[in-house]
Amino acid sequence: MSVPILKQGKVLIASIQTALTDTDMLRLQDELMAQIGRSRSRGVVVDVTALDVMDSFVSRSLRGIAHMTRLRGAETVIVGIQPEVAFAMVQLGISMEDVHTALDLEEGLALLESLGGEAERGGGGG
């Protein structure tokens, strides 16, 4: 199951639709890294609203995406972590301290804008 990646101006939006296997997660990592180069993106939003489980592997992969994209000049925001999922992650002992998160897609895009990730977004202003 591959994750669709939409391009909106200088931002890539990866919207996870269903439970992902570890292999799917690693593929998403690769595809985002490749597409940042192709699209010259400055920001990435990964929407995890549909995930009912974020275990240590998924969390580590998302953190990896955030760190790797930053090295390529793009900031990543993880959006849509569900309340029960957040609770489970804390119990599990997962730290996402060094990763940007936001409530939903709208807040995530606003956060990227404030980080300057959308500074060059086409169409100007809005």
Added chain:
Amino acid sequence: MAAAAEVRVEIASDADVVAARQAGRRLAEALGLGTTDLTLVATAISEIARNITAYAGSGEIVVRPVELNGAHGLEVVARDAGPGIADVERALQDGYTTGGGLGLGLPGARRLMDEFEIVSQPGVGTTVTMTKWVST
């Protein structure tokens, strides 16, 4: 109580990890566990199932209803015939890993569940048994 039955999932690939946690969530829901507990159970199964694929290659996970002294809940049994764990105490410490992960699998799963027991013998295999009780 619902006629919820035992479910057995063979674990050999990362798709089976997803199948096992989904089976666990469904049974937990049928047994009346709360929404947050469903997520905790599914997450714990995910960690334990991944340990099977990462360290043993293959094994199985059985989820079943359990009753004890009037309490009822969901029991998860994860079995493999892998290399076993030489130092179980150490494997239960946060951050200890021999597999390149975060070292949160076993200690994390223990925190997510109400009961957690691990029996492992080097060269023979590992069995993890864990339970989540329905809160009354």
